[in-house]
Amino acid sequence: MRRIIVTEFITLDGVVEAPGGNETAHPHGGWQTKYRSAEAGQYKVDELASVDALLLGRKTYDQFAAFWPTQTGAGFADPINKLPKYIVSGSLKKTDWNNCHILRDVAKDIAALKQSDGGDILVYGSATLAKSLLHHDLVDELHLMLFPVMVGGGLKLFDDNLELKKFDLKSSRAFDSGALILEYTAGS
Numbered sequence: 001m002r003r004i005i006v007t008e009f010i011t012l013d014g015v016v017e018a019p020g021g022n023e024t025a026h027p028h029g030g031w032q033t034k035y036r037s038a039e040a041g042q043y044k045v046d047e048l049a050s051v052d053a054l055l056l057g058r059k060t061y062d063q064f065a066a067f068w069p070t071q072t073g074a075g076f077a078d079p080i081n082k083l084p085k086y087i088v089s090g091s092l093k094k095t096d097w098n099n100c101h102i103l104r105d106v107a108k109d110i111a112a113l114k115q116s117d118g119g120d121i122l123v124y125g126s127a128t129l130a131k132s133l134l135h136h137d138l139v140d141e142l143h144l145m146l147f148p149v150m151v152g153g154g155l156k157l158f159d160d161n162l163e164l165k166k167f168d169l170k171s172s173r174a175f176d177s178g179a180l181i182l183e184y185t186a187g188s
Contacts, residue, residue: 010145069098146180
């Protein structure tokens with residue numbers, strides 16, 4: 001069975017955002033840039049190299065598809081452009097990026113995807129999709145790159161939905177920048 005791994009950049013107050021920092025209208029966009037490091041970059045390269053496919057929400061797909069197809073390089077661009085990409089969207093009619101497949105139903109289509117042949121599937125960002133995956137108990141691992149900053153508002157990964165979800169710590173690692181990698185597996 002394939003595993004779904006959700007990876008997020010997250011603040012101490014639970015805000016998630018991509019490295020560009022322009023997804024939400026708060027005054028602290030781009031908070032990750034002060035914490036970039038070679039070791040964190042290598043972690044992200046290794047994380048991508050460990051999977052066989054990507055799973056993206058429509059907004060993340062739009063951002064990725066506007067950038068990555070014109071990029072080259074062994075670390076990120078070549079693998080991202082080559083890997084199968086599964087896009088969850090109720091409105092997307094077609095994709096222009098190679099090797100993309102549109103999924104409509106989170107619970108049904110992703111449960112079937114997990115049962116298909118292949119290796120692990122990585123969810124980059126895609127907070128709305130990640131929330132839905134968590135709700136449907138489809139997340140096998142959480143990889144959180146926790147940054148030592150609070151931004152006071154923005155898109156939260158964990159809402160006040162009162163659902164109990166248990167995870168077990170798989171590994172943790174601190175970077176000199178103050179950021180932490182926390183890897184969790186779904187608990188029982």
